[in-house]
Amino acid sequence: LSHRYTMSREAIEAEEALIEKAKRKPEAFGELYDRYFEDIFRFIYRRTDDEDLTHDLTSQTFLKALQNLGKYESRGVPFSAWLFRIASNEVNKHYRKSKSKQVFSIEEVRIRELFEESGENANEELLGRMVRYLSELPTELVEVLELRFFEDKSFKEIAFILDITESGAKMRVYRALDKLRVNFHIKVKYNE
Amino acid sequence: MSRNEIRLRRKMMTSRRIERHKNYQDIMKRHERQVQLRKVLRIFLVLLLLLALTGMVYWLMSNPRPKSQPHREESVLLIESEVPQVYVTPKQISKWNLEKTRNQT
Numbered sequence: 001l002s003h004r005y006t007m008s009r010e011a012i013e014a015e016e017a018l019i020e021k022a023k024r025k026p027e028a029f030g031e032l033y034d035r036y037f038e039d040i041f042r043f044i045y046r047r048t049d050d051e052d053l054t055h056d057l058t059s060q061t062f063l064k065a066l067q068n069l070g071k072y073e074s075r076g077v078p079f080s081a082w083l084f085r086i087a088s089n090e091v092n093k094h095y096r097k098s099k100s101k102q103v104f105s106i107e108e109v110r111i112r113e114l115f116e117e118s119g120e121n122a123n124e125e126l127l128g129r130m131v132r133y134l135s136e137l138p139t140e141l142v143e144v145l146e147l148r149f150f151e152d153k154s155f156k157e158i159a160f161i162l163d164i165t166e167s168g169a170k171m172r173v174y175r176a177l178d179k180l181r182v183n184f185h186i187k188v189k190y191n192e
Numbered sequence: 193m194s195r196n197e198i199r200l201r202r203k204m205m206t207s208r209r210i211e212r213h214k215n216y217q218d219i220m221k222r223h224e225r226q227v228q229l230r231k232v233l234r235i236f237l238v239l240l241l242l243l244a245l246t247g248m249v250y251w252l253m254s255n256p257r258p259k260s261q262p263h264r265e266e267s268v269l270l271i272e273s274e275v276p277q278v279y280v281t282p283k284q285i286s287k288w289n290l291e292k293t294r295n296q297t
Contacts, residue, residue: 030220033219101197131198
């Protein structure tokens with residue numbers, strides 16, 4: 001499901017060539033900006049639910065990426081994972097500074113999809129229960145669930161984005177899913 | 193009290209709306225400004241280092257180190273080697289003093 005796996009070998013090579021070019025010529029970074037702007041914007045918006053703040057944090061993410069592009073090296077995860085990592089750090093930095101509660105803004109459609117996949121009718125009561133349940137989960141578990149089910153990231157990518165080990169990422173996802181299965185009859189995918 | 197705030201969004205953000213937030217020119221401008229700022233800072237640091245070095249050299253030139261005197265040290269050594277070291281106890285000193293007063297009388 002991850003971006004890397006949906007990209008052809010040629011596309012990956014072309015992207016790596018583009019990154020190398022952008023390292024030498026910052027103007028070339030524009031193509032990468034256009035390619036990933038929407039994904040990063042949506043990701044930050046899910047973590048803030050504030051359009052203006054998302055605008056600022058997205059700009060900051062791309063600025064940081066541009067400034068540190070020289071240090072970037074491919075580590076078996078797509079370039080987008082590196083951008084998500086910077087974005088995640090920026091969001092966390094914002095919450096640390098503002099000392100406010102972490103917000104996760106989830107599209108109702110996606111939650112409904114999760115229930116429908118399991119053959120359950122997602123009524124208002126069930127949705128409300130899910131929201132209450134998610135708000136009680138530790139932030140790091142909601143974070144991995146969000147990356148896994150709303151961003152469709154692989155375990156390797158989740159591990160890279162959150163700066164944890166791959167087994168740590170798997171453990172967090174399984175722990176969150178086990179809790180979800182107990183409380184809701186949701187069929188969950190354990191595949192890579 | 194809940195740990196996180198979970199909000200359900202009824203509407204999906206459209207790509208068109210997200211597109212309105214794109215501003216690559218602004219990012220490039222900010223990047224160039226930061227690159228320039230870094231350059232200025234680097235130049236300032238180099239100048240500061242040069243100034244410190246010049247100051248150090250000037251201080252060393254204006255305060256020359258006193259010349260060493262090897263001959264004098266040698267003579268001290270000679271004297272020291274010629275004088276035998278005698279360890280005297282307080283008892284012996286009082287004995288000598290007693291003898292000295294006896295001789296005087």
